[in-house]
Amino acid sequence: MAIHEKALIEDERLQQHDELVVDGxxxxxxxxxxxxxxxxxxxxxxxxxxxxxxxxxxxxxxxxQCGSCTxxxxxxxxxxxxxxxxxxxxxxxxxxEELVKDKDIIWQCVSCxxxxxxxxxxxxxxxxxxxxxxxxxxxxxxxxxxxxxxxEEFADQIYKTGRIEDSKVMQNFFKKTGQPLVQDWMKxxxxxxxxxxxxxxxxxxxxxxxxxxxxxxxxxTGEVLKxxxxxxxxxxxx
Amino acid sequence: xxxxVLVVGGGPAGLSAAANVTSAGYKAVMVEKExxxxxxxxxxxxxxxxxxxxxxxxxxxRMVKRVEDDSSATVHKGAKVEKLDxxxxxxxxxxxxxxxxxxxxxxxxTGFTHFDSINKxxxxxxxxxxxxxxxxxxxxxxxxxxxxxxxxxxxxxxxxLLCVGSRDRQIGREWCxxxxxxxxxxxxxxxxxxxxxxxxxxxxxxxxTFGLYxxxxxxxxxxxxxxxxxxxxxxxxxxxGDGRLLVKGEDTLxxxxxxxxxxxxxxxxxxDPNADNPExxxxxxxxxxxxxxxxxxxxxxxxxxxTRKGIYACGAAYGPETIDxxxxxxxxxxxxAVADLHALVQKAG
Ligand SMILES: Cc1cc2nc3c(=O)[nH]c(=O)nc-3n(C[C@H](O)[C@H](O)[C@H](O)COP(=O)(O)OP(=O)(O)OC[C@H]3O[C@@H](n4cnc5c(N)ncnc54)[C@H](O)[C@@H]3O)c2cc1C
Ligand code: SF4
Ligand code: SF4
Ligand code: SF4
Numbered sequence: 001m002a003i004h005e006k007a008l009i010e011d012e013r014l015q016q017h018d019e020l021v022v023d024g025x026x027x028x029x030x031x032x033x034x035x036x037x038x039x040x041x042x043x044x045x046x047x048x049x050x051x052x053x054x055x056x057x058x059x060x061x062x063x064x065q066c067g068s069c070t071x072x073x074x075x076x077x078x079x080x081x082x083x084x085x086x087x088x089x090x091x092x093x094x095x096x097e098e099l100v101k102d103k104d105i106i107w108q109c110v111s112c113x114x115x116x117x118x119x120x121x122x123x124x125x126x127x128x129x130x131x132x133x134x135x136x137x138x139x140x141x142x143x144x145x146x147x148x149x150x151x152e153e154f155a156d157q158i159y160k161t162g163r164i165e166d167s168k169v170m171q172n173f174f175k176k177t178g179q180p181l182v183q184d185w186m187k188x189x190x191x192x193x194x195x196x197x198x199x200x201x202x203x204x205x206x207x208x209x210x211x212x213x214x215x216x217x218x219x220x221t222g223e224v225l226k227x228x229x230x231x232x233x234x235x236x237x238x
Numbered sequence: 239x240x241x242x243v244l245v246v247g248g249g250p251a252g253l254s255a256a257a258n259v260t261s262a263g264y265k266a267v268m269v270e271k272e273x274x275x276x277x278x279x280x281x282x283x284x285x286x287x288x289x290x291x292x293x294x295x296x297x298x299x300r301m302v303k304r305v306e307d308d309s310s311a312t313v314h315k316g317a318k319v320e321k322l323d324x325x326x327x328x329x330x331x332x333x334x335x336x337x338x339x340x341x342x343x344x345x346x347x348t349g350f351t352h353f354d355s356i357n358k359x360x361x362x363x364x365x366x367x368x369x370x371x372x373x374x375x376x377x378x379x380x381x382x383x384x385x386x387x388x389x390x391x392x393x394x395x396x397x398x399l400l401c402v403g404s405r406d407r408q409i410g411r412e413w414c415x416x417x418x419x420x421x422x423x424x425x426x427x428x429x430x431x432x433x434x435x436x437x438x439x440x441x442x443x444x445x446x447t448f449g450l451y452x453x454x455x456x457x458x459x460x461x462x463x464x465x466x467x468x469x470x471x472x473x474x475x476x477x478x479g480d481g482r483l484l485v486k487g488e489d490t491l492x493x494x495x496x497x498x499x500x501x502x503x504x505x506x507x508x509x510d511p512n513a514d515n516p517e518x519x520x521x522x523x524x525x526x527x528x529x530x531x532x533x534x535x536x537x538x539x540x541x542x543x544x545t546r547k548g549i550y551a552c553g554a555a556y557g558p559e560t561i562d563x564x565x566x567x568x569x570x571x572x573x574x575a576v577a578d579l580h581a582l583v584q585k586a587g
Contacts, residue, residue, distance in 0.1 A: 040489060040496040043466075045395070045437050062461050064445075065469065065491055089491055092466060098492070121457075 044094025056127025069115035162215030240342030249277020251553025252347030254568030326548025353403025362475035393501030404508030415508035
């Protein structure tokens with residue numbers, strides 16, 4: 001039978017041949033529409049551990065699916081697709097493809113921690129939301145969040161020079177996130193600052209912006225630091 | 239003058255009843271149909287007991303030794319009661335070994351029968367070698383090694399199916415066997431201890447780790463031993479064709495069918511009424527309740543009573559029961575039986 005209510009079925013599960021004749025009967029197009037079964041054929045036993053390696057995900061294995069987190073959730077009240085209980089379940093059994101389907105909403109958690117306060121098993125669902133969002137960024141499933149880009153710029157400068165130059169961090173951050181390099185608030189900020197700062201200071205600041213000196217005897221420290229951070233990350237996330 | 243209590247059944251409940259009778263200064267005669275005392279935990283070779291964590295052979299072994307070393311207790315093994323004449327205060331029991339026993343009161347501690355998984359053929363027991371029951375895995379754990387019977391490999395993944403032979407109208411078993419959730423949570427930990435690389439899944443409808451078993455077994459199993467609990471009643475266990483088993487069902491939380499490969503499937507078998515109960519009911523003249531367990535008298539003022547005066551009961555004979563509670567009930571039933579004898583002494587003046 002032809003299937004008309006396709007809106008209820010995920011696109012990738014609809015299977016249809018444009019031209020098909022079976023036993024001499026033309027069943028082209030929607031006359032041969034089939035729906036791929038939604039059977040779960042395996043679990044990914046290592047995925048839970050992976051998410052536990054991200055900050056906030058440590059207690060995910062404690063969940064017993066009572067639904068208190070979802071019930072209390074600020075975002076669930078806005079959108080019933082936002083369901084921390086469900087995502088925690090998928091995480092536990094390693095149903096990654098299902099999680100990825102919700103990639104555009106998981107990050108919307110507002111960190112109100114209502115879930116954390118109500119969870120009887122102390123799972124800290126808010127942390128799990130954060131861990132999932134970070135995992136998705138790391139895997140390239142979602143774009144990097146502006147905060148992640150900022151963090152990376154910040155860290156990069158430290159590795160290079162052992163110090164940060166605020167204006168440079170801001171400029172590079174704006175560049176990478178596609179924002180105008182000069183913004184109204186900055187003009188006001190700089191203008192007011194100039195009124196109060198001694199000329200000698202201003203000149204030093206200007207010089208540093210152009211020249212960006214390294215911290216004395218920084219040497220290979222940046223390299224070592226970078227390697228250390230990478231090792232720590234690998235140890236945690238595999 | 240009657241100074242003897244007849245105790246039928248030498249499991250945890252009966253052993254406790256007998257010890258209580260003799261410690262009050264009376265005599266106990268125990269009749270056990272098997273050739274060894276100890277009941278299910280010994281006969282089926284359980285591993286570590288819930289909740290003490292002691293090996294069954296040691297813990298129940300102490301109970302057996304206490305009765306066997308007791309000069310006031312007489313034990314008839316490999317025997318049953320064939321006939322019971324007389325009445326409260328003055329019973330005469332004829333045993334299948336030809337002996338007769340005079341007793342003032344009787345304690346029935348005849349326990350339960352394990353559910354036979356053959357009665358749920360869709361779950362693969364008897365068809366696939368790697369489908370086992372909790373009693374078989376208890377024995378495996380006690381022997382110190384977890385391996386698939388088919389080829390001896392260490393399983394990567396084990397699943398335990400709860401409520402096998404319990405809570406199932408289709409097979410006329412409308413009771414919860416009470417201890418199998420806790421036993422299964424404990425077993426998952428034992429498996430993990432023996433084989434840390436094995437992942438254990440428990441498929442459940444409800445988790446009933448009542449009272450203090452909640453955190454000590456359920457939470458611990460989940461949190462420290464990473465047991466995964468999945469809410470699904472399995473429909474079918476089949477073969478994958480490559481030496482593994484496929485477990486089919488519906489994951490009720492994601493509303494999706496599941497077909498998951500496992501190396502070993504364990505049935506958490508329930509506690510049936512003792513298969514001897516119709517016979518016991520006839521020989522002792524006691525009633526059975528609707529499921530086939532011994533009928534309990536009004537409990538508030540006739541504790542551990544049956545439908546017949548002078549005959550008491552305890553433990554799993556009444557319905558699914560834990561070892562600790564069977565032992566407590568055994569002591570209580572022994573106390574009731576002794577009180578009857580004591581009343582006779584007073585009446586005789
Ligand atoms: C797999 C499994 C694991 C379990 N593990 C635990 C655990 O860890 N902790 C816990 O608390 N509980 C456990 N239990 C429950 C435990 O087995 C029971 O609580 C306990 O055995 C009940 O003791 P009982 O003496 O009443 O009965 P039984 O242990 O059944 O003893 C009854 C005795 O009576 C004898 N008998 C029966 N009929 C007759 C007759 N007609 N004449 C003479 N003798 C007769 C039997 O041979 C037997 O020796 C487990 C149960 C199962 C199925
Ligand atoms: S409140 Fe806690 S235990 Fe309950 S579903 Fe949410 S995370 Fe799981
Ligand atoms: S912290 Fe996030 S998941 Fe938790 S209640 Fe708030 S919005 Fe929902
Ligand atoms: S104790 Fe658990 S496994 Fe056993 S019958 Fe009850 S609910 Fe089922």
